[in-house]
Amino acid sequence: MNISEVAQASGLPAKTIRYYEEIDLVRPARGANGYRDFSEQDAHKLTFLGRSRSLGFSIEECRTLLSLYEDRERASADVKSVAAVHLDRIAEKIEELQALKATLETLVHSCHGDGRPDCPILDDLAGTKAACA
Amino acid sequence: MNISEVAQASGLPAKTIRYYEEIDLVRPARGANGYRDFSEQDAHKLTFLGRSRSLGFSIEECRTLLSLYEDRERASADVKSVAAVHLDRIAEKIEELQALKATLETLVHSCHGDGRPDCPILDDLAGTKAACA
DNA sequence: CTTGACCTTCCAGCTACTGGAACCCCTATC
């Protein structure tokens, strides 16, 4: 299986797959012509990586998850813990963004948005006037 | 005003301020010894930038906002539009993260998280079994 | 005169790729 086939199969761009090899997430064999030659197992790993990345796990977390995936003796608790940490991080990020959103909404709504120069958004950014609470 | 003073005043690290100069967001004067010499206006700009960045505006958006801030003839509509675009982006991001969070929660809850190797999270990542809907 | 805190520049590194150049390989067709 060459790189474009495995790209197709895993849904990852060829560039990304080469990058994953560079950082040792996969180690495809090489043909006599120097082309990468991916096994079915490589393809599964790449699919696994694609799914993990799409769920927002970092590359290092993916590395951990992959090693757990390949370890038939792993404890599911170890996997759960990685996922739970990630989940907490996401939840935290959501809260931050929601706070941001509230602030921005207040600002956007307070600005009349016409041709005049007076603007509460700029006032807030400059810290010159108290923001509308 | 040297760099550590303006860092103190604006709440930005000195490194960041040097970086902002490098990308032409500020243009402090220079003393005879080569040290940067910040005016009050520079300090205000930096504070403005710090606040804008903390609200999640990109550097390029900050550049736009700063030029609007300095343009006494600007239309508040222009400012509002930049902020509104940003707000939409934030709202979108929140939705993405909420979807992610829901998926992860399902996965985390479905994993018993004990010493056994069986793990629905890995099953989902591998795509070998249907995820619990 | 030395010490220590400041300042300067420049280079490297972070995350996770992505684009592009320059070049090799393989197959098919004329």
Next chain:
DNA sequence: GATAGGGGTTCCAGTAGCTGGAAGGTCAAG
């Protein structure tokens, strides 16, 4: 055999927005 095309390969640079660190100049105090 030449050529065209569609693969593949490597390596370098760039993205966003800093941040850390090295090497060295400057300044005020003791």
